[in-house]
Amino acid sequence: MMRSTGCGNKAVWDETSEGKTYPHLSGDIETEIAIVGGGITGISAAYALAKAGKKVVVLEAYKVGMGTTGSSSGNLYAPVDERLFSVAEKHGDEALKNVVSSRLAAIDLIENRLKELAVDCGFQRVPWHLFATEEMNNEEVRKEFDAALKAGLLVTSGSMVGFPFPASGLTTIHRQAQFNPLEYMRELAAHIDPSYCKIYEDTAVIEVSGGDPCIIKAQRGSVKAKKVVMATHSPKGIYGVHTVMEAKREPALAVKLKGALPPPGIYWHVAGDRQYSTRPYRSSEGDFLLVLGRTYPVGQKEHTEESVVKLELYLRKYFDVASIDYIWAAQNYRPADKLPYIGASPLEKNIFIATGFAADGLVYGTLASMIISDMILGKENKWKKLYDPKRFTPLASAKTFVKENFQVSKHLLQDWVFYDRETDLAELKNGEGKTLTLNKEKVAAYRDEVGKLHVVSSVCTHMGCIVHWNRAEKSWDCPCHGSRFSVEGKVLEGPAYLDLAKPKGDTG
DSSP: OOOOSSSSOOOOOTOOOOOOOOOOEEEEEEEEEEOOOSHHHHHHHHHHHTTTOEEEEEEOOSSTTOOOHHHHHOEEEEEETOEEEEEEEOHHHHHHHHHHHHHHHHHHHHHHHHHTTTTTTTOOOEEEEEESSSSGGGHHHHHHHHHHTTTTTOOEEEEOOSSSOSSSEEEEEEEEEEEEEEEEHHHHHTTOOOEEEESSSOOOOEEOOOOEEEEEEETTTEEEEEEEEEEESSSSSGGGGGGGGGEEEEEEEEESSOOOOOOOSSSEEEEETEEEEEEEEETEEEEEEEEOOOETTTTOOOHHHHHHHHHHHHHHHSSOOOEEEEEEEEEEEEETTOOEEEEEEEESSSSEEOOOOTTOOHHHHHHHHHHHHHHHOOOOOOOTTTTTTTTTOHHHHHHHHHHHHHHHHHHHHHHHTTTTOOGGGGEEEEEEEEEEEEEEEEEEEETTTTOOOEEEOBBOOSSOOBBBETTTEEEEEETTOOOEEOOOOEESSSSSOOOOOOOOOOOO
């Protein structure tokens, strides 16, 4: 029976990990390194820097690991969502080899840290599979095999006994990995020496100024720091990299099957212009099959719930599903030239950024912590130049740059000029959200299932675009640079610092 008509935003990891809690920042403090964001990039960097004797402060808007990291698949692999052969085509074979070696080093670091901490977090080495079920997609699978071989990976091709899909083409890269990402984050944070690192949760940053020192303002205090690491997936505020990234949402399901789980592994299915990622996961709660896929641009799809429904249909096509236990979505930012931006901000003094990880954030986030920590500690890092935010790749970036900035211009013009002026609040049905004009103000209105109205400004606080309603997740999403807000206007994620404003007039 179909039931995935919305997005519960509760990942499978939420119930299987209980973590330490941390206080919120209250008052004004000083430190050497301030890290904004308590996901895999921020906590990994904090661990490394504190271990090296640096004084560190981590500011997390919600709970450690509960953002994009806790919404991920838990897969760790050397290949990339945009394909290794695509990296080679845009940047050359040497860059391909460096991307692979850097990602393998990040996976090894995670494994070694787990051993160092004497914790498991479900880490296991598994094969990664890229496969097609239709002949027209076999060429893509073959090209990835050639690129993986060229990069020096342990790779095979051809049929495999017991493979859970009717594959027409198959590439397998061996000794990749999987784990529980939220449990890892909580364990890593708990093992950071508190005499060197202070972690603050429920501490939303509202302004960051680069300089000497850098100044960070939060809701109930401030931090002076010699250096700042923006570990927020997309840097807060206005940065040039926002113009060369596409913000995407990706729904996910965790289900229980009537039969046995497929063998341990990462299964990437090339299906036309779509990709689906599937993996088994065993926990004390039972055996689950996770599937992610059917990405869509943030704030640009009217019926977002359709992606969730189609994801369920895909899963039921290949597996006998007993129950759908978790439904959620994750956000990623796809860089223009297929490589993330990691290192010193081009225009901000003493600020470091890490963004553009696409759907490969667990590994790239760990790698970012390695590169940035080395830079702060004055150590050489052989991958620093490859991912430098100051790099200029006009040919590799041109298509995405033009597309992304056309979309921003289109939405600014279209949403402001053709804004809905006709809808009345009384016409809003239960469960419906809509942007409209009320007392000459542009507002975003949502009437919940019990009839209560929630009205906020519809103008995104990042750069002034108009937010759009996300029916699946019950949120207001900005189509320009991916900021997302709750029905009460609270920032959920993205580059916006400030919540959506409350209307000045009477909302009835």
